[in-house]
Amino acid sequence: MxxxxxxxxxxxxxxxxxxxxxxxxxxxxxxxxxxxxxxxxxxxxxxxxxxxxxxxxxxxxxxAQAPDPYASLKQSFNSMALRVYPELADMVRQADNPLEAAVRLAIVGNLIDFGTASGVSEEQVQREVDQALDNPFQGDVASLERAVAQADSILYLFDNAGEIAFDRLLLDLLPLERVVGVVKPSPIINDATLEDARACGITDMIPVVDTGSDAPGAVLEDCGEEFLRHYRRADLILAKGQGNYEALSHMEKNAFFLLKAKCSVVAADLGCTGGTMVLTRSGGSDS
Amino acid sequence: MxxxxxxxxxxxxxxxxxxxxxxxxxxxxxxxxxxxxxxxxxxxxxxxxxxxxxxxxxxxxxxAQAPDPYASLKQSFNSMALRVYPELADMVRQADNPLEAAVRLAIVGNLIDFGTASGVSEEQVQREVDQALDNPFQGDVASLERAVAQADSILYLFDNAGEIAFDRLLLDLLPLERVVGVVKPSPIINDATLEDARACGITDMIPVVDTGSDAPGAVLEDCGEEFLRHYRRADLILAKGQGNYEALSHMEKNAFFLLKAKCSVVAADLGCTGGTMVLTRSGGSDS
CATH class of the missing domain: 1.10.8 (Helicase, Ruva Protein; domain 3)
Incomplete structure (x- = not known):
């Protein structure tokens, strides 16, 4: 975009x-x-x-010689998300469509973003969790399910600290042996780094690499060679958040973007109203 | 400011x-x-x-060679304000404190501002009119009343087209022989010009001059000599809107500002919450 x-x-x-x-x-x-x-x-x-x-x-x-301004916010949202994770896992298990519930909750986690809005509170996240299965959602979960079944190699681009614990709900339903996760190499806003992936238990589930870039979204021109190898090799990209959508939505690659449309520009680009939970596909054709 | x-x-x-x-x-x-x-x-x-x-x-x-982008909006809000004026004049007449009612309604008119917000509708203005006597208001009307009684020469700085018809409610209660009105010399946003003052009947009530400046607020360094003569001579300034507050609130001049605090910066500067109707004094001391 x-x-x-x-x-x-x-x-x-x-x-x-x-x-x-x-x-x-x-x-x-x-x-x-x-x-x-x-x-x-x-x-x-x-x-x-x-x-x-x-x-x-x-x-x-x-x-300002402030290497990690969002450090304490990241820690506090990691803790908050880990605290609610068991309850969310129950919601997924009991849902009529567990994959859709996991997708919705992973997108709710995308609310924990200090780039697009002037802050978010734990109470706001909790409110969105309570409404996750009812709030407006746009996307074709069955098509995601088919794409996952057909993919030999899935690259999961994480977005923010805290949010990555919500992503575990979706990872729980993926063939983990075929999934590699991606975080940022160093602090940028409240984006998840390897430290957050460790804190939220992601590194115990899948291998985690980083983009090699401190842009808040995987802008390919700026990414490192290790990430680019994984990106080229992957036959399915699952990308979280506005930053990754903005960076990659125009690429010719089989990709699903999972995000909350938090600003009017992205909502307009997606053709939805602001606040909608969106699962959208780009690149490769459906089957 | x-x-x-x-x-x-x-x-x-x-x-x-x-x-x-x-x-x-x-x-x-x-x-x-x-x-x-x-x-x-x-x-x-x-x-x-x-x-x-x-x-x-x-x-x-x-x-863009667009000499007056807000022309049709100005006309439509002049018409709207003139249409509701008789009803508003009744509200003032029937009020327990007619001066406070006129001050409140003149401030409601300040909502018609295309500089501070991304637009306002006639419906929004009508809603504010309905709540004018109940909505949060900050200011000392009795002190304004005393200042008016003591002033030999009052300069009334108008703000926007449409809004100036609301100002007539306050003018109706002022000693008009001692009042001079001020508009902008040429189009700037939807600020009132002489044409709007004529359309809203202001020129039939008081002499109207202009600032000599196309700034959306009377920034003295930019104003013309005629305006500055009136400004120096006046012993009381009544100034409408954020633009005039921003331009003049730091001056040593006996002035009352009547405005709706439409943005967070001005609200913070005034020490009130956003949306409050404000009558505030600067310069000369109270008596």
């Missing part, structure tokens, strides 16, 4: 959010915002938005 | 709103947005926000 002009105010909002989170003083905040404005004025808008997200958050980390 | 960093996303939103309103194509919209980003990156943030508002809307008018 390209960068739309509507993404521009949001870039500034993101920069403001993170300068506040790290408690930057007025002078540093102003310097960061002026830099973001300047850079956004020259950006190639045919690039996906995570390219700018990477720039903003790297700028803040470097200029 | 200075330009806060939180104003920056809003500048871009304003630019997006107006490029869409005029139906600018993607290429022109992109050029405008890049220019706004570039200019905002270098702006002196000690200046009030209307300085940037002026720049954005002048840029759009010039580069």
């Amino acid at each position: 390209r960068t739309y002009l509507d993404c521009l105010p949001c870039f500034l909002r993101q920069a403001l959010d993170v300068t506040r989170l790290i408690g930057a003083d007025e002078e540093l905040s102003e310097r960061i915002l002026r830099d973001v404005l300047q850079t956004a004025s020259k950006m190639d808008y045919s690039q996906p938005p995570p390219v700018m997200g990477k720039y903003i958050h790297r700028l803040v980390r470097d200029s | 200075r330009t806060y960093l939180d104003c920056l996303p809003c500048f871009l939103r304003q630019a997006l709103d107006v490029t869409r309103l005029i139906g600018a194509d993607e290429e022109l919209s992109e050029r405008i947005l890049r220019d706004v980003l570039q200019t905002a990156s270098k702006m002196d943030y000690s200046q009030p926000p209307p300085v940037m508002g002026k720049y954005i809307h002048r840029l759009v008018r010039d580069s």
